Amino acid sequence: MSMDAVFRALADPVRRRLLDRLHALNGQTLSELCEGLDMTRQAVTKHLAILEAANLVASQKRGREKLHFINPVPINDIAERWIGKFDAPRLAALAALKRKLEEGKGHD
Amino acid sequence: MTDGISRFVYATYIRTTPAKLWAALTTAEFIKQYWFGMNLESDWKVGSPWKMVSADGLVTDEGEVAECDPPRRLALRWRHKWKPELAADGEAFCAMELEPVEGAVKLTITHSFARRDSKLIEAVSGGWPRILSNLKSLLETGEIVLKSKPGG
Numbered sequence: 001m002s003m004d005a006v007f008r009a010l011a012d013p014v015r016r017r018l019l020d021r022l023h024a025l026n027g028q029t030l031s032e033l034c035e036g037l038d039m040t041r042q043a044v045t046k047h048l049a050i051l052e053a054a055n056l057v058a059s060q061k062r063g064r065e066k067l068h069f070i071n072p073v074p075i076n077d078i079a080e081r082w083i084g085k086f087d088a089p090r091l092a093a094l095a096a097l098k099r100k101l102e103e104g105k106g107h108d
Numbered sequence: 109m110t111d112g113i114s115r116f117v118y119a120t121y122i123r124t125t126p127a128k129l130w131a132a133l134t135t136a137e138f139i140k141q142y143w144f145g146m147n148l149e150s151d152w153k154v155g156s157p158w159k160m161v162s163a164d165g166l167v168t169d170e171g172e173v174a175e176c177d178p179p180r181r182l183a184l185r186w187r188h189k190w191k192p193e194l195a196a197d198g199e200a201f202c203a204m205e206l207e208p209v210e211g212a213v214k215l216t217i218t219h220s221f222a223r224r225d226s227k228l229i230e231a232v233s234g235g236w237p238r239i240l241s242n243l244k245s246l247l248e249t250g251e252i253v254l255k256s257k258p259g260g
Contacts, residue, residue, distance in 0.1 A: 058216065073241070
């Protein structure tokens with residue numbers, strides 16, 4: 001799996017939002033994912049296909065429905081390649097500090 | 109999801125063969141190398157028990173082999189034993205599927221829980237990505253990335 005595909009897939013706010021929504025509630029259908037998004041079904045399908053090709057989303061069939069699951073493995077690979085080499089606990093403390101200071105602001 | 113269970117899916121592509129990956133998933137000596145020193149013991153026959161034992165001899169998880177179809181699919185009934193608050197969540201189901209794709213194997217782990225608010229989910233979801241990264245690295249390069257659990 002190419003890391004380029006992972007970074008390209010992540011370089012889009014809509015796709016990051018879709019991943020956030022799957023993180024909040026895993027195993028959603030296309031219709032569920034479309035709810036509340038100001039986009040056509042076709043556009044969401046296209047974004048999901050890019051996420052799936054990058055292995056950031058895995059899908060499974062349930063009857064006639066297709067359920068989408070966030071797959072954290074590629075993100076973990078990125079974290080281990082660049083972050084694991086550094087001081088992870090201190091980075092976590094910095095991230096917590098940033099979160100606290102920026103609370104209430106959007107995260108795109 | 110509306111079927112009352114909660115499911116987590118982890119997928120990774122590993123440049124190896126299904127036979128080698130199957131051996132990596134079912135050989136205690138190999139498992140120990142990528143599973144942070146844990147011993148996974150079973151004879152891998154359908155209905156047989158399996159257990160996961162820590163380096164200091166503690167049984168942390170156990171269950172039975174539900175399906176075994178080498179080198180394609182292995183499924184385990186899974187009960188946590190170590191932390192009482194996680195053990196209270198009851199039985200989970202873990203399926204591992206191997207699928208050959210152009211010079212690599214796609215490994216998909218599906219872990220299902222009967223409860224949506226399961227605490228075991230949180231414990232497991234932090235673990236699988238690290239275990240899979242280690243497994244991938246070990247099969248592709250002969251070395252693991254993480255020798256111990258971060259923070260543990």
